[in-house]
Amino acid sequence: MMSNSIMENSTLIADEVTVRFGGLVALDRVSLNANLGEVHGVIGPNGAGKTTLFNVLCGFVKPSSGKLTYFGNEVKTLRPEQLSKMGVSRTLQGLGLFSRMTVLENVMIGGTSLTKVGPFRSLLGAGATVTEEARIKDLALSVIADLGLSPFTKRLPPSLPYAIQKKVALARALVLSPKFILLDEPASGLSNVEMDELGDLILGLSKNLGVLLVEHHMDLVMRVCSTITVLDFGRVIANGNPSEIRANPIVTQAYLGEDVTI
Amino acid sequence: MEESTISGESNENLVSEIPPKQLDQAASEKIKLPLWRLPLIRNCGIGIVAIALFFVISGHLSLYRNYQLAEVGPYILALLGLSLLVGQNGQISIGHGALMAIGAWTFALFQLHTKLPLAVLLILATLVTFIFGSLLGLVAARLRGPYLAGTTLALALGLPDIATRYRSLFGGYQGLQITQPSPPAFLGATFSAQQYLAVIDMICIVIGIIIFANLIRSKTGRNMRAVRDDEIASRISGISVQKTQVFAFAVSAGAAGLGGALLALVSSNVSPGAFTLTLSISLLAGMVIGGTGTIAGPIWGAFIMVYVPQWATTATEKLNLNQGIAANLSLGLYGVLLIVIILLAPMGIQGLLRSGFSKVVLRRQGKLSK
Ligand SMILES: Nc1ncnc2c1ncn2[C@@H]1O[C@H](COP(=O)(O)OP(=O)(O)OP(=O)(O)O)[C@@H](O)[C@H]1O
Ligand SMILES: [Mg+2]
Numbered sequence: 001m002m003s004n005s006i007m008e009n010s011t012l013i014a015d016e017v018t019v020r021f022g023g024l025v026a027l028d029r030v031s032l033n034a035n036l037g038e039v040h041g042v043i044g045p046n047g048a049g050k051t052t053l054f055n056v057l058c059g060f061v062k063p064s065s066g067k068l069t070y071f072g073n074e075v076k077t078l079r080p081e082q083l084s085k086m087g088v089s090r091t092l093q094g095l096g097l098f099s100r101m102t103v104l105e106n107v108m109i110g111g112t113s114l115t116k117v118g119p120f121r122s123l124l125g126a127g128a129t130v131t132e133e134a135r136i137k138d139l140a141l142s143v144i145a146d147l148g149l150s151p152f153t154k155r156l157p158p159s160l161p162y163a164i165q166k167k168v169a170l171a172r173a174l175v176l177s178p179k180f181i182l183l184d185e186p187a188s189g190l191s192n193v194e195m196d197e198l199g200d201l202i203l204g205l206s207k208n209l210g211v212l213l214v215e216h217h218m219d220l221v222m223r224v225c226s227t228i229t230v231l232d233f234g235r236v237i238a239n240g241n242p243s244e245i246r247a248n249p250i251v252t253q254a255y256l257g258e259d260v261t262i
Numbered sequence: 263m264e265e266s267t268i269s270g271e272s273n274e275n276l277v278s279e280i281p282p283k284q285l286d287q288a289a290s291e292k293i294k295l296p297l298w299r300l301p302l303i304r305n306c307g308i309g310i311v312a313i314a315l316f317f318v319i320s321g322h323l324s325l326y327r328n329y330q331l332a333e334v335g336p337y338i339l340a341l342l343g344l345s346l347l348v349g350q351n352g353q354i355s356i357g358h359g360a361l362m363a364i365g366a367w368t369f370a371l372f373q374l375h376t377k378l379p380l381a382v383l384l385i386l387a388t389l390v391t392f393i394f395g396s397l398l399g400l401v402a403a404r405l406r407g408p409y410l411a412g413t414t415l416a417l418a419l420g421l422p423d424i425a426t427r428y429r430s431l432f433g434g435y436q437g438l439q440i441t442q443p444s445p446p447a448f449l450g451a452t453f454s455a456q457q458y459l460a461v462i463d464m465i466c467i468v469i470g471i472i473i474f475a476n477l478i479r480s481k482t483g484r485n486m487r488a489v490r491d492d493e494i495a496s497r498i499s500g501i502s503v504q505k506t507q508v509f510a511f512a513v514s515a516g517a518a519g520l521g522g523a524l525l526a527l528v529s530s531n532v533s534p535g536a537f538t539l540t541l542s543i544s545l546l547a548g549m550v551i552g553g554t555g556t557i558a559g560p561i562w563g564a565f566i567m568v569y570v571p572q573w574a575t576t577a578t579e580k581l582n583l584n585q586g587i588a589a590n591l592s593l594g595l596y597g598v599l600l601i602v603i604i605l606l607a608p609m610g611i612q613g614l615l616r617s618g619f620s621k622v623v624l625r626r627q628g629k630l631s632k
Contacts, residue, residue: 058498060494060497080494080497080498081497081498081500081501081502081503082500083498083500084498084499084500085500089498089499090498092494092495092498096494096495096498097491097492097495098487098491098495098496099491100487100490100491101488101491105484105487108484109484109485109488109495109496109499109501110499112481112485112500112501113499113500115481117480117481117482118482119482119505119509122476122477122480122481122482122483123473123477123480123513124302124473124476125300125301125302125305125472125476125480126301126302127300127301127302129301129476129480129481130300130301132481133479133480133481136481172499176500
């Protein structure tokens with residue numbers, strides 16, 4: 001049981017979440033507590049259940065048991081399309097960009113839940129569609145500018161370098177000024193320089209919002225996270241700050257045989 | 263050209279803090295648009311000018327030319343619908359011929375049993391097909407790729423049979439007769455029925471194009487494209503995939519229904535023979551040839567759908583072959599033409615025109631070496 005004061009400060013609480021895929025227990029009573037203004041890392045060997053945890057937090061996977069609390073409210077049934085309305089965004093493992101839409105359009109999609117112009121008003125071309133579009137476009141352009149993506153506004157994602165595409169995905173998640181953001185392996189495929197840059201970016205972001213970060217690159221995780229939860233075979237095997245995690249023999253044990261230095 | 267910006271860009275890009283974006287609701291409400299920039303007003307303006315222009319032009323055309331134009335209209339509308347569904351939303355339908363049939367029979371039945379004016383009949387045909395389309399869309403939203411194709415194919419195959427099974431209501435093989443409206447008196451005695459049909463077509467097409475353009479330029483259209491490209495990414499961005507797909511299907515069906523009603527009107531008859539699987543498939547061909555997902559594509563596609571088979575038939579008739587060979591030859595000729603067009607213009611005619619146009623512009627600006 002968690003005390004009330006923790007509940008109030010917490011952006012996100014996962015309480016004893018269990019997920020079964022047939023006989024496989026992908027998550028076994030996983031609890032996690034992520035706060036505003038901090039970067040919370042989730043690490044673990046391949047197949048540990050990190051993405052599954054994200055999928056539960058986004059409503060893609062329904063847990064067999066356990067409780068989710070966002071911003072102090074318990075969320076009983078969660079559908080992914082409701083997330084952005086609660087002020088939560090997510091990036092996907094890989095890219096997940098809209099490949100036949102321009103960078104600007106991709107980023108504007110992130111602002112979908114900010115306007116309430118319905119399909120019938122769009123169809124008739126009511127005045128609100130123009131003002132709302134202009135508003136979303138301005139927002140998207142300013143996030144694009146913040147991330148240094150302005151030269152690519154009109155380009156299609158597949159024609160851009162991977163690192164730029166990763167940034168577009170991030171920009172899309174930032175348009176709605178989320179209160180909380182889930183990043184699934186944002187550094188995969190990036191060079192060391194780009195990864196450092198990403199680290200700065202994440203640290204900058206975390207001043208205003210909560211970040212939950214799944215990442216295999218330990219340097220990055222150790223640098224930006226204030227709390228780290230370690231998963232192995234669906235269980236939380238450790239939880240603590242970077243130096244505690246680094247010193248924890250159970251964690252080193254879990255990573256045995258993996259090409260990772262903690 | 264773009265390469266230099268990429269490498270130069272990474273240095274100045276150490277963004278350490280991103281201020282949260284403030285949603286200035288009050289400011290956005292203060293944005294006052296000049297009247298002509300309101301899409302509703304601007305589109306009505308452009309639409310009225312287009313219809314008036316066509317009105318004048320059609321007055322100088324022969325009865326036969328007007329009738330020929332009126333024949334193309336229904337397909338333009340059906341293709342607009344199909345193109346929205348496939349090009350913008352990434353769904354597939356091999357059943358749009360059947361949706362046209364629903365519009366056609368709705369029009370015929372209401373005309374037969376009520377005294378409603380033409381405009382209301384056309385609106386009813388559109389609405390009924392829209393509603394049917396949203397039900398079909400609910401099914402479609404659960405199906406993907408080949409399963410959706412199969413389901414809509416079944417619709418195309420099965421629906422015309424209903425007309426023959428319930429003969430007393432739907433008229434059987436002969437179908438139902440449609441009374442063509444005579445032009446209202448104020449247009450003058452010289453105003454032909456054919457010209458009237460062509461103008462009615464034109465009005466419907468203009469409305470259809472305006473709606474299509476409004477949609478693809480709006481949030482709704484963007485959401486449709488997002489769902490087309492990646493459903494998971496759409497969902498995490500707050501888009502309801504199901505709602506988007508159902509709406510796209512419904513609007514698409516509504517357009518096909520209006521097209522069907524116009525087809526019934528122009529041919530003054532609705533019968534199962536006009537709405538076979540062949541129609542559904544040639545709609546798909548017309549869509550691809552015209553340019554999927556574009557505004558002008560359906561216009562080119564519809565002209566090809568109507569005229570190329572006619573030209574092929576006339577061409578083979580000139581050869582004095584026996585009937586069986588002539589029929590097959592014209593079909594073959596049509597097929598060859600389609601293949602040639604697709605080879606020359608994989609993005610459809612509209613795609614060809616567009617790339618041609620941008621080449622001209624680039625050359626003007628001296629950006630393209632000769
Ligand atoms: N939809 C599913 N159905 C069945 N099993 C699944 C499903 N999704 C994940 N799993 C299994 O659950 C376990 C956890 O997978 P998950 O993708 O969460 O791991 P991960 O920690 O993200 O791994 P990686 O580091 O490779 O991304 C794996 O054994 C995986 O095979
Ligand atoms: Mg994963």
